[in-house]
Amino acid sequence: MSTNKDTMPTALLLGATGAVGKALLKDVLQNGKYAQVVTIGRREATVDEGIPQDKLVQKVVDFENLNAHREAFRGVNDVFCCLGTTRADAGSAENFKRIDQGYVLESAKIIAEENPAPEGEQLSPVHFLYCSSANANKNALFLYPQSKGETEEGIRQTGFQRVSIFRPGFLEIETARSKPRWAEGLALSIFPPVNRFFNLHMSVPVTDVAKAMLTVAQKKENAAKGEEETTLTGSKAAVFSAKIIDELAARPLTQSSDEVLVVRNPYPEPRSFKVKTTAPKQYCVRPNAGRIEPNSKVEVHVILQPFKEEPPADFKCKDKFLVQTAIIKPEYESLSISEMWARVESEEKESIRQQKIKCVFQVPPEQIHHETKSEQSTLDNNNVVVNDVLSETPTATPVPVPLSPVPQRQQQQPAKQDLNDQLVRELNHAQDKITQLQKQLLVKNEQLERDENGFRARSQANGPSRKLPPTVQPQDAVHHHLAALETQRVTEGYPPQVVLIVAALVFVVTYLFF
The missing domain is CATH 3.40.50.720 (NAD(P)-binding Rossmann-like Domain)
Structure with missing residues (x-):
């Protein structure tokens, strides 16, 4: 040729x-x-x-x-x-x-x-x-x-x-x-x-x-x-790649967004794919699993469910996607996609190739205009090369689009300011309460110390009987405890050290002479 x-x-x-x-x-x-x-x-x-x-x-x-x-x-x-x-x-x-x-x-x-x-x-x-x-x-x-x-x-x-x-x-x-x-x-x-x-x-x-x-x-x-x-x-065993084609979720996020990810398989072996997300209630992926024929492609729609209110510009999105792929072996041809994935995950889990995809919401264009730094929203979907099979999943990167001002954002500012003021007031009140309690505790400690000193002086004046003065009430647990500490305990019998020494001497004498 x-x-x-x-x-x-x-x-x-x-x-x-x-x-x-x-x-x-x-x-x-x-x-x-x-x-x-x-x-x-x-x-x-x-x-x-x-x-x-x-x-x-x-x-x-x-x-x-x-x-x-x-x-x-x-x-x-x-x-x-x-x-x-x-x-x-x-x-x-x-x-x-x-x-x-x-x-x-x-x-x-x-x-x-x-x-x-x-x-x-x-x-x-x-x-x-x-x-x-x-x-x-x-x-x-x-x-x-x-x-x-x-x-x-x-x-x-x-x-x-x-x-x-x-x-x-x-x-x-x-x-x-x-x-x-x-x-x-x-x-x-x-x-x-x-x-x-x-x-x-x-x-x-x-x-x-x-x-x-x-x-x-x-x-x-x-x-x-x-x-x-x-x-x-x-x-x-795996080579990941991604093609940038369009933005995933452009603001305003109060509107539904439908993006198309094209998954291609340019090689002669068929492959299956599956897409998972950490926020299934927020995103609708259709189809979330399927088969890619050799030298063909499949369109996957990622639909973002609208928010009730527009998130703040600095909102940190923690949503992630997981794209998994596996080669369809001849013995799996008669199985459905769900049955095939069940077999693969139970028997050949190590053959699954996967890539995590992080989703970041785009900063509104008006803030990009005023700030010198802006976070760029990206969604990295990836191709997978396994045993010379390339499964290409296009990814998305945001493109700034002209947007009209969002009135919800302006309405939220006074509410946020009121909430901040309320939190500051509550914090100041809590700090004042803590200071007041600390002062009360200090006064109680000083009073307790004075009572203890007076009790000791009266105990010494009354002699060795160590009896509580009649002014001390039986329910005064603190004074009972102090009185117990002042009471000298008489040791009955011989001290443990003497008993131990005597036992050791008896053992030595018995061992040597008997």
Whole structure:
């Protein structure tokens, strides 16, 4: 079967000398679906013997002066970016951000400029795939996730038709690094067994990350222009990804919201899925379970039930979703979906792949306008790759929409103020009551101490009889107790110490002489 190279795409790989880049370069060269594979780096990548290299073009560039190498970025279709470093290797936080973030964003900018949008369009016809990191967040307190989050934001704003962001956990490398990292070695000895026994996704082999990037790059038929894919990778057996298509629940939340999640199965094996939520009374998921035929898709409707009142802007939503998937084996074909899941959960629970999805309500646009920081509402639904089966579940991220002012919010402000004033008054009253009780207790203690001193003086004056004075009433329990303490108890018989010594002497004498 002949292939027309004019219609085959060109792949560009940044960072081919790193752990992920090496594995990705190997897969791309062996894939055979690219007319040319170009690597750009500070040095040439090493390719194992036996891997076809006839389509490979390696270009060594100076990342401090990328404008001098602009021609190397022209005529590309899929860009795989695996550039990255560590603070230890960079030497300082400033150098780390210059390499880890600056090199990536400068390369993305030049790629967009050298591959301009076609006539009548606004976005560069390039699919940019970026290997980021788990927990990437531009607002993070730590340097590494903060830098990755800022880089992701910069790539989104560059202007590509399609962007895919991969967020792997801790990377499990195949070959030892030239500069060993003691923390990495310790983690690699802990995370893999934890993943196996507890079905967690704390680490992922670099080969799985490379495989996921190549798989997403070649699924062109499911990618619409302007859409963004965010891919999360987990353990060796599961790769999670999500496509952002629309907002899940835009305000006002006093209205019902119906969102459609498209679950696709682009592979030849059938799969079943099930969606759970921690708030079943708040959300209606239809269908919440079903079957996905090979190379087909299923639409899942997530309906948000309207609130009685508009929640505050800073309301923290704790609702979560759980998407579970499992391969439908031939022996399960005659079973219903519920019966099949019952069998899987009882007999093959370890084969279930699942992903938690957090729901965050969008901040009203009027507050975003006045505040410098606003929480962005996201719902991360995820694709699952199990035994080379990719089940794609689109996720949702909110898009600010123009809203009219909500009168309920304005009406609630006086009520909230009155409630706060009432709570303050009650607190002040409680504090005054506590202070009053403390003073009364102090007076009682002083009076009790005076009575005790007087009782002792009278007892000594009356002689050794230790009898209570006639002024003390029998029901005075405190004075009875004090009198009991003053009474000297006479020890009857011999002291225990004397008895013990005598017994020991008797035992010794008896043992020695009898």
